[in-house]
């Protein structure tokens with residue numbers, strides 16, 4: 472496994488939260504990649520993000536007030552607009568002219584699309600900050616205004632790499648995701664084609680042969696395509712003759728020891744609301760199994776052991792580390808990103 476010490480990728484988009492978590496005229500403070508970030512939504516509905524530290528005496532701006540337009544610090548009342556510009560210092564006399572721009576607070580780029588808020592996390596050293604190299608992943612077949620039908624976030628007690636690798640791991644399901652009353656020792660052969668895709672890789676579209684009978688209800692034998700993107704995003708698009716269901720899973724580091732995993736579903740099934748109440752308990756149980764196993768893994772990781780990656784079941788994990796390292800290296804060396812992924816068939820038992 473990678474000998475590089477753990478690090479967060481910078482200069483790319485991270486999933487911040489589902490749009491509906493941020494109401495108009497409200498603020499929401501959240502730590503991302505160890506940095507305190509203050510999210511807000513203006514009265515007009517525009518989402519923004521500022522560093523949650525007042526440039527005057529460092530008190531979190533989230534301790535202050537928001538009138539739907541300006542954030543006001545609770546200590547000396549300085550005001551900042553949604554772009555981070557300092558717009559007022561109440562203690563100044565009318566004849567005391569100061570260039571308020573010297574006291575701006577750092578603003579982050581934010582994009583809102585398909586029911587999610589994304590934040591661009593640049594290198595903290597401005598000399599190393601770069602514009603985005605790639606766009607936020609699209610949910611195929613849905614409009615930019617689409618909202619996920621289901622969204623659920625769970626915090627994993629681990630560094631981002633272990634959350635990503637744990638979620639993509641094709642060999643853990645028979646042990647982690649089965650209940651004691653139906654865990655079988657019977658493993659099946661899996662054979663899938665993988666191809667490189669921008670800043671990630673794709674599990675080639677294929678028929679789900681052992682699909683349950685439920686799929687009859689949504690239009691017959693489904694086909695599925697899974698795309699993985701840095702920094703740890705995954706879309707899984709399942710289509711039948713009639714319908715489409717897309718799962719977006721995002722992984723966002725909170726700190727070196729905590730990671731938020733968000734699981735969302737988009738569907739075009741008109742009666743989807745009927746099954747919606749069932750989905751949250753299932754997602755909770757499923758993600759909970761992944762979280763519990765990485766929580767146990769932390770016990771062993773404290774000893775800082777060397778971890779092993781085997782062919783072929785750990786190949787996606789190996790690609791993740793290679794993609795991540797290449798992304799960081801290509802930026803440090805100011806050159807094009809060269810994908811380490813090659814088209815190939817992977818075979819494993821699960």
Ligand code: FES
Pocket residue numbers: 525526527528529530544545546547548549
């Ligand atoms: S600390 Fe924020 S205005 Fe003084």
Ligand SMILES: [Fe+2]
Pocket residue numbers: 637638643644647648761
């Ligand atoms: Fe899992």
